Every structure is written in C-alpha cells, then in structure tokens.
Amino acid sequence: MKRFSASLTRTKLKRPLDSNHPLLCLVDSCKSMDQIKQTHAQMITTGIILHPFAASRLLKHLTISPLPYPLSYAHLVFDQIPSPNLFIYNTIIKAHAPTTHSSHNSLLVLRSLLRNSSPLPNQYTFVFVLHACCYGLGVLEGEQVRVHAIKLGFETNVFVTNVLIRMYANRGSVEEARRVFDWSTERDLFTWNLMISGYVGSSDLVRAREIFDRMPERDVVSWSTMIGGCVQVGLFTEAMELFREMLLTGIAPNEFTLATSLAACANLVALDQGRWIHVYINKARFKMNERLLASLIDMYAKCGEIDFASKVFFNEHSPKRTVWPWNAMIGGFAMHGKSKQAIDIFEQMKVTEIAPDKVTLLALLNACSHGRLVDIGRQYFKSMSSIHGIEPGIEHYGCMVDILGRAGLLKEAEEIILTMPMAPDTIIWGALLGACRIHEDMEMGERIGKLIREREPNHMGCNVLLANMYSESGRWNDAKDLRDKIEISGKKKTPGCSSIELNGTFHQFLMGDRSHPQTKQIYLFLDEMAIKLRIAGYAPEIGEVLLDLNKEDRETALSRHSEKLAIAFGLINTAPGTTIRIVKNLRVCRDCHLATKLISKVYDREIIVRDRIRFHHFKAGSCSCKDYW
Template sequence: MQPSPAIKASKLARRFTYLSTYGGGGGGGTTPVANRRAAEQSCLASLGLCDAVPKLVQAHARIIKCGLGSNPLVLTKFASVSSDLDAVDLACSFVFAPDADARLYDAFLFNTVVRACAQSKRREALGFYRLMLRSGISPNKFTYPFVLKACAGIGDLRLGRAVHCSVVKFGFDEDVHVQNTMVHMYSCCGGGGIEFARKVFDGMTKLDSVSWSAMIGGYVRLGESGDAIALFRKMQIAGVKPDEITMVLVLSACADLGALELGRWVESYVVRENVRKTVELCNALIDMFAKCGDVDSALRLFRSMSNKTIVSWTSVIGGLAVHGRGMEAVSLFDEMMAAGVVPDDVAFIGLLSACSHSGLVEKGRDYFSLMTKRFGIKPKIEHYGCLVDLLCRAGLIQKAIEFVEKMPLEPNPVIWRTLINACRAHGELKLGEDITKRLIGKEPMHESNYVLLSNIYAKMSHWEKKTKIREVMDTKGMRKIPGSTLIELENEIYEFVAGDKSHDQYKEIYEMLDEMGREIKKAGYLPSTSEVLLDINEEDKEDALNRHSEKLAIAFALLRTPPGTSIRIVKNLRVCEDCHSATKFISRIYDREIVVRDRNRFHHFKDGICSCGDFW
C-alpha cells in the first residue's frame, strides 16, 4: 500500500526540525464547532500580523492548542505569511505534520508552499510540486509560475524541459505569466538553455515588458550584453514601454560593455518617461557609471539618493576602488558605518580592494581584522585574495607568500596568479617561474597560466623557453583569448582586435597609428618588445605591438572625436606594459584624458601619468 500523502509530505519536510523543537504536531481536536470557528478567525488574524520566527512560533502554539492543526485555511495562511527562511521551515514542518489530514490539502496550499520554497531558493519546491501531482491535486494557473521559478533557481535544463512538458500537458502553455517565467527559467539553465528560452520567446503571440525583460535578462546573465542591447532596441521598435526592471537590465549590459552614452541615455529616459526610480534602479545607475569610467556621476547620484541600501554603498565604494580612489572609498565606508549601516562581506570586498588598488597597506590590514573581530564575518577566499593583492602591490612579495601559507583556506588559482604577476612586476622571476609551473600542474588547460609563464620568460630573455610554451599550447589545442577593445562613439559600439582591418576607415586609422608612433618616439617612448604576446609572429615585434587593439581604438578615437575631449575604451584583457607606456605618452602629446578599463581596473591617463601608479 502507498503511504498517505501526509506521511510522504512529512518525509519531505523531515529536514524541518522546528516542529519537534516547539513540541507541536497535533491538537486536542475536542473544541466545539463554534469555538473552533472563533479560534480559527483569531488565529488567522494573528497570523496576518506576523512573519518572523518568534511570532510564528507563538502562533503555532496557539493553533495547536485550539486543535486547528489540520485546517487547510490556517495551514495555508501559516505558510503564506512565512517570509524568511526559518519561517518557511517552520511552516512546512507544521503544514506537513504526519497527523495532518491530507484530504484537506488543495492546490492553494501547495502553491503557497512551492512559492515559499522557490522564493527562498530551496530545492524542496520541486518535491512539494511532485507530491502535489502524486496526491492527485491538479495544478492551477498560479502553480507553474512558482514551479518554474523554482526550476530557474536550480538551473537544470533537463528538469526544466520535463516541467515544460507538464505545462503543456495541463494546458497552461498559453498563459502569459507561465510563458514569461518559462523564458526566465530556460535562460537560467546552462548548456544552451538560452536557445530554448528564445524559442519560447519567439513563439509568444503577446509580449509584454516582463517577457522582454526576461529574455534580455537571459542575455545579460550569459554576458552577451551586445545581444541584450540589440533585443532592447527591438523592444522599442515593437512599441513596448520598458519599465524600471528593463532599465536595470539594460544598465547592467551598459556596465558590462562600458557603454556610457547609452547608459546616460537610460538615465535621461527614466526622467523623461517617469520610470519608477527605485533603489535598485539607482544602484544599477551607480554601477553603470562606475564601470563606464564616470565615477563622479556615480557619486553625484549616490549623494542624491534619499534611501540607500547596503548595495548602494557597496557599489559606489567598489566603483571608487577600481578607479584607484582608495582614500575616498575608505572615508565613504566609515561614513556608512557612522550612518548605522552594517557592512556585509561584499562591502568588505569592495573596501579591501580599494585599499589594495591605492596601496593602503596598513588600512587594509586594519579593516580585515575589524571585519572578523567586530563584525564576525568569516573571510572568504575573495577577502584573502584582496589581502594578498594588497601585499603584492606594495612589493611585499615575501610577506604575501607567508600570508598565503598561513591562510586557513586553500589558495585558489586567482591567488596564485596574483602572486605570479607580482613576481613578474617586481623582478622575482625565478620564484614566479616556480609558482607558475606548479599552477600549470594543477590547471593544465588554463591558457592564461601559459601566458604568464611566457611573459616571465620574456622578461628573463629566455627566448627558447618562451617559444617552447607556444608549442606546448599548440599540442594541447589551446588558443590564447584574443585581446579586443571596445569603444563607443555616437551611440555605436566598435570593436577592435589586434591588426584589425575590418573597419571602413581602416586606412586612416593605420595612418593615424603611424603618426602616433612617430610622435611618441620623438617624445622618448621606447617600445617594450619583451611583452609581445604569444600568438603574434615574432619577426616584427615592434610592428605587432603597434597594432594592439587598444592602440587601434585610440587612433580611431583621435580621428573621430573633437580635440580636448576624453577618450574611453574598454579592453577585455589586462592592458600590456607597452600599451600602458605608449598611452601615457599619447595622453600628453595629444592633450587628451584617456580612460582605459581593463579586466581588473581603470587607468586614467592624463599629462603622461596613469592613475594606477604603474602597478596593475
């Protein structure tokens, strides 16, 4: 014989311990009907007021006392007011107690529980959904949005497809809420989920702003920001008015691409079209400004906000950090604490990275201990990473190595690469070589490790060894990620790769490049040919250096923008030593501020100086 749904449910809820803790699990059941109804009313009323665990526990005790333990109305209410994680545990353990009357379960009850689990990202959501089906309760139109949301949290494509089949089976595949969540669910699944999302999206007859946002959000999550923006343009052509959530997503794509002009357009659109300026939208604007190189606008917006969350503070502190404005970041952090906002682990990552990018060694150490001692935050690998970087940038390589050896967490490749890069920059070449070789042993298919080793050999002038690395990579079938640079001009985004000749104006760009080369040489620039990247023909190093994507983008910008205006470019990898040095000269000779965002941080070049202080 099959166990009853209540028994199955209680098994499902067995992880939830509150029931036994608080001595619940059944009621007297002897209350007369009139009293019972009064009790039910009063319990419902009291439940309506609470959502925190202590209050729920109180309410729970009252319900048990009144013998209402199996009343679905009370059960459902109980589950639906439970908003935090512990409260969901409590509600589930109560609703699915072994003695609960499973005959009283209905779709509403299951929907409520599935929603609660999905919202708190618990896999049990799917368990409860399956139980619902096994108990013979048919899903209603509210069920699938909750179930699909739970699937989105899990991100498993096979599971998603199975649920999709059920959606079709029960005939909810025409419901726009279900379709929208389906797009979202698929776009959260790896392994080509985005294509399934697009299929659902393309098959929809009616697309509202939620549908567009769900699809745009999918591209943003994948890092396909160009596709996200292209889709946003289609949305406008389709005449669907974007709302604040669409704008958050578009801003996130702008931040990724460094598309400042488009980001600024979003800000003006929000004002012009009266889009709700929520905290989340403001936070997205702050992040966009900071990541597009205009950290002052990020600060201005931050100052204008009346409601700030920890995310607002963290975004602006992190923004200052990557721009090398460490002291300002530190004082904002202090201001935040003075304002009574309790920093979390993410806020400390921003702060510690600010200290390291600005060489504030002592401050960084102090804040690290403040984090653990006063705020009781257990440092994650990222925090240790910041501290290693902090020591490395200050040239304290030995101290950094000691720190790594004493760390309670296993150092990850990021930390090793931080050390290796510092070894290269501070001339500890033998040590760098040893660490890199060990790292390659652990991560033999990670191409950037080989590039690091190759750069070290170049610095040591070990040319044969350097060539050998190229061969090793070839035999392993590895390719170096090509460097590319983005630049936004007149609302268009242009991309350059090394030696690029695909642009319409390429002849003029190369003439400009030659002129730039002549001018900076006259001013004393010496090409640092030792850094020529791995996949470039060795025979003409200087020429190869001259064709790096960032130089092409700068030449293009000099041609196309008025004298005296700033130039902003975004590079996908770290800027190489030669380009860094050349850009300093260019900023002086052409009297331009050049803002370069690379993989890790911003470089502001002005009057021949870079804000990074030549360590990056």
C-alpha cells in the same frame, strides 16, 4: 492537542454567529501576542471558537498580520478546531509554505486533510503545498503531491501547472519543468514567464529566447527577465538591443529593467545610453531607491565618469540607508585609483552606522591595492573579523596577496596564502605569479608556476604568464617549449580586444586587426602617429613583444596592439577635444601605457582606458595610475 468533543461542537454551532460579533472585531484590532492570547481565551470561554468562521478569523489574523506572531501558536489554534473547513486547512498550509524551517508542516497538514477524506483539497491547497516544495521541501515531496493533484484532476489547472514549473526550475530540474510546460493545456502569461525564468536561472539563454520569441504576449516581467539573463551571462549588447526593442513596443520598464540595463551600459562603457536611462528615470519620476541609485553610480563609474558618479551619490535626495550605494561608490573610487576618496567614503559610512558587508571590505582592499597603501590594507583586513564580525573569504585573501605582491612583498604574500584557513585555488596562486612577473622574480615564479601546473596541467593563464616570463628574461627555448605545450593542449589564449563606442555602435579591434571597414585609414593614421610620437620622445618598449623577433618586427607588432587601433579609430572619427573611451579585456601593457600617455599630450585629448585591472585616465602626458597598475 486533543480536539473538543463532537457533541459539544454540535451544541455550540447551533448558535448563529454575527460577523460583527465584538470578539471577532477584537481579533482584528489585536496589536500584541498578549492581546491575542486574551482574546483567544475569551473566544474559548464563550464557545465561539468552535464556529469555523470565528476560528478562521483568528487563524487568518495570526498568519497574515504584519506582526511577527509565532507560527507555532497559529498551529496550536488549528489543532484546537474540531472540524476545520477547507479554508482553514488552506490558511495553515499557506502560512507554513514560505518558511524554510517549517515548510514540512504544510505537507503534514495536507496528509491530515487527505486522510479525513472530507473536505477534499482544491487547487489552492496544492498550489500552497507545492510552493513549500519550491523552497523548504524538495522535488521528491513535490512529486508525491503532484500524484494526488493528478488523482483529483488538478494537473491541468493553470495555477497548479505554474507552481510545478517553478518547483522544478528552482530545484534545478529545468528539463522536467519544460515537460510540464509542454504538457500543459492551459497557459497564462505567468506560465511563459516562469519557463523563461527557469532557463535564465540555468544560464540557457538560447532556449529562454526560444520561449520568449514564441510568447503570444509579453509584459514587463518577460522583457526584464530576458534582459537580466543576457546581463548575467555577459551578453551586454544583446541586453541593450532587447531594452530598445522593449521601449519600441510601448511597455514601460520597471526598476529591475532599468537596473539591469544600466549594468549592461556599465560593462559596455555605453555612457550615452546610460545617460539616456538616467534622464528617463527622472522624467518618468521613478522613485529613486538604493538599488537603482547603486546601479547609476556603478554605471557612471564604469563609464569613466567617476566625478559624476560622485555627484549622484552626494545628491541630497539620494537615498543611502542601505549598504548598496556606499559599496558602489567605494568600488567606483577604487577602480579609478582614488584610494583616499574610497577610504573617506568608508569612514563616512561608519559614522552613519550602516554596517559594511563582504563587498564593502573587498572594494576597500582593492582601493588599498591600487593606491599602494600596504599598511592601511593590512589594518582593514584585520578589522574584518575583529571589528566588523566578517570572516574574510578567499577573495579578501586574494586582495591581500595583490596588495603585497604589487608592492614587491612577495614572501609575505606567499605566507598569506600558506596560512589561509581555506585551501588556496589557482586564482590566488596566479595573482602571486603575476606579481612575480612584475618584480621579475624568476625563481619564485618558476616554483609557483610548477605548483599551479601540478594542480591544473593545462591551466592556460599560468602557462601563458610563465611563457611570457621566460621570454622577458631571454629564455626563448623555454618559452617556445611551453607555448608548444599550450598549442598541443588545444586551448586558445584569450586575444587582446579593445572596443570603443561611436554614435551608439560598438567597434571592436584585435591585435593586428584588418577586418574593420576603415582599416586603411586607421593604419595610415598609425604610421603618422608613430612619427609624431617619436618626435615627442617615444621609444617602444620592445621587451613587451614576447616572441623572438628582430627589433623592427617587434616595433611593428607593438604598433598594432588593439588599444592603439581603437585609439586611432577614435581620433579619426571624433572632433578635436572629445574624450576617447576604450575598454580592453586584458591588462594594458607597458608600451601601450607609455604610448597612450604621449598620445594624450600630442593630440591634446583625454583618453580613458578601462582594462581588466582598473581605469587609466590619460591627460597631458600623464596617467592617473601614476604608473602603478
């Protein structure tokens, strides 16, 4: 819009303007767009809009008020100001910067400012425009702005440096962010934290740790970023070590630190440490919010304490206004095979009118899979788009393949894959191949295996699964040929690994492991345990040994599986009646499942095993999965 004439401006600005002018006070009290427009009209008719202070007061209210005023109106006000000062320019640039759809206006206003040559931009001008380049704009525009900042001597300014590091890191140019960091002559704590965050965002924990170790001082953000980064890439033990070190330095954790540390405990099944964090939250009187509550529920559920997770969820003081705690509880019940409870929670969630999201439905379908609830699973899958307005993703289709495949409905599972609206990946075909193995459908298994290998000739999971199927059906030559191909490819099969926590220390075991300091005791105990189990009726599932060995060698191989070593270690080192918790990275085999049921009965222990698929609660000779996993 055309600006008012310069002569009129000069006339009006001769009048002094009191900061307590009634119209200016009225601006601050506006509560709606209609009131703003009425006040703006009076400011125009009285002429005070031509005063920079009055214009900036109106513009400031429009851009920082919690009321949702349209930015287009603020920009219209800006265009009517005859001679904007730098504060006004910066206000409108800042207002446009964080909004993806209008961030380009920040750049346009900067260009207008540079063309006018007066006033000159200051450090805040460049910070606001570069902030827009972090989100709505891109690196190319940011580098153009950076050139102007250099010309005006602002590149070494710590605020400009910081936003440049953020811009490059956010846009994936972490190496350029590092160059800015290395060239900077001024650094504050925020500079160091931004560089760590950049490396964490690119999953480069080695270089993030290098920057972290060089920091002259650290705050809660520094520690939390490193802890979160470790959790992000699966370095859970390192995350817990950092958390302990942080507490020793005297820095109090924040909500994010606690939530990520609880995630590390959940993945390590470090129940004692998770409980300690829960006590700390209560003693430090942290305000329990939905994210922290969800982290606590998830930790207890993944540590095998599903009943306590339920108590935390149903606590009357637990906030449940968002979907996160509900998802954690549904997911917790699902992984423990408590399908009915998971469905009950979902139905309660609907009553509270909290809208489910994709995670909710994924957890619900998992619950149906573990509970053999085929028809209910079909209903929930259909309801995603028809009732909840959520288009199923490939992971939801994968759940349906799992539900149908586990139930032996292999043809229907294949039909789901062939009619998906997106191209199936090797993961979803692999789920069907796994179902073929469970139900011993060699014909379909070979066909699916061939299809996967055509897409990815060296797909390790497919080749191993198919080789195992050949072994189970006695086709030793076919199994050997496939294993030879795996060896030639140079890829290594993920070895079975089981871990157990004892007094805050994690002990890991591989199949046939002899590296543990207590190896001699463990193997002697295994021999004694084998005798007791045979008396109790144990007959080894030698079909689980997928090598062409004699009966005795197969039984020996079975007795050395990683979970049996971990259980033996737990029985040796804990008091009678103590619950033993084991984590395994692969699916529990049939023989270990059978043996663990008998161990729980013979030794009168509850044994909780979390494998790659779900939780198994072994007690008094039976398992919570009812032999369906």
